[in-house]
Amino acid sequence: MEHWTEYTRFLTALMVILDPFAAIPIFLSLTQGYSQSQRARVVLVTIITVALVLISSAISGESLLKTFGTSLASFRVGGGIVLFIMALAMLRAQADKVKTSPTEEAAAENKATIAVVPLAIPLLAGPGSISTVIIEMHRSSATYHGALVILCILITCILLWIVLRLASPIGRALGPIGRNILNRLFGLILTAIAIEIIANGLRELFPSLA
Incomplete structure (x- = not known):
């Protein structure tokens, strides 16, 4: 049971970090004037890109860390700080500058590329989600662990696809107030997750703290 709790926690964390409800207004703005089929294609390309990234x-994270001479403990602390910054922005119902910037959003005027930039990268598959999957990949040495992490990523992407495909009715139903409430709720959850990751990293870096 404890093992499954770990994966449901990771699945929840990843969904909170990706925060598709915050992406809805940006998605609707960038695809304004698109037909239903055109929007469906943008969503599909976005989800495939997020999944691949x-x-x-998750698979190459360890090799990248070794290449740059960074320990997993340091990466946990750094990744936790990134998540904490994201969480603060969500709690304040502000645009998250770690995920995307006005410059990147303006560059998305080229409609042919919006599915990849900025929707998939960095709005959804940004520093927070990337660091989270790398950290999760190293939480266990069990033979099935990597497969379950990838399965969680795929399930998250399916849920993300559903939310974006229903972006128009969800956006109308929630309204600005509803989106702000969800963002603050997600921000509170993400704050707890970020603190846990930072604490685990600090314990590894400074064993005396344990």
Whole structure:
């Protein structure tokens, strides 16, 4: 039971970090004037890109850390700080500058590329989600662990696809107030997750703290 709790926690954390409800207004703005089929294609390309980025990060994360001479403990602290910054922005119902910037959003005027930039990268598959999958990949040495992490990523992407495909009715139903409430709720959850990751990293770096 404890093992499954770990994966449900990771699945929840990843969904909170990706925060598709915060992406809805940006998605609707960038695809204004698109037909239903055109929007569906943008969503599909976005989800495929997110899945590829996160799975690639999970698989190659350890090699990248070794290449840059960074320990997993240091990466946990750094990744936790990134998540904490994101959480603060969500609690304040502000645009998250770690995920995307006005410059990147303005560059998305080229409608042919919006599915990849800025929707998939960095709005959804940004520093927070990438660091989370790399950290999770190293939480266990069990033979099935990597497969379950990838399965969680795929399930998250399916849920993300559903939310974005229903972006128009969800956006109308929630309204600005509803989106702000969800963002603050997600921000509170993400704050707890970020603190836990930072604490685990600090314990590894400074064993005396344990």
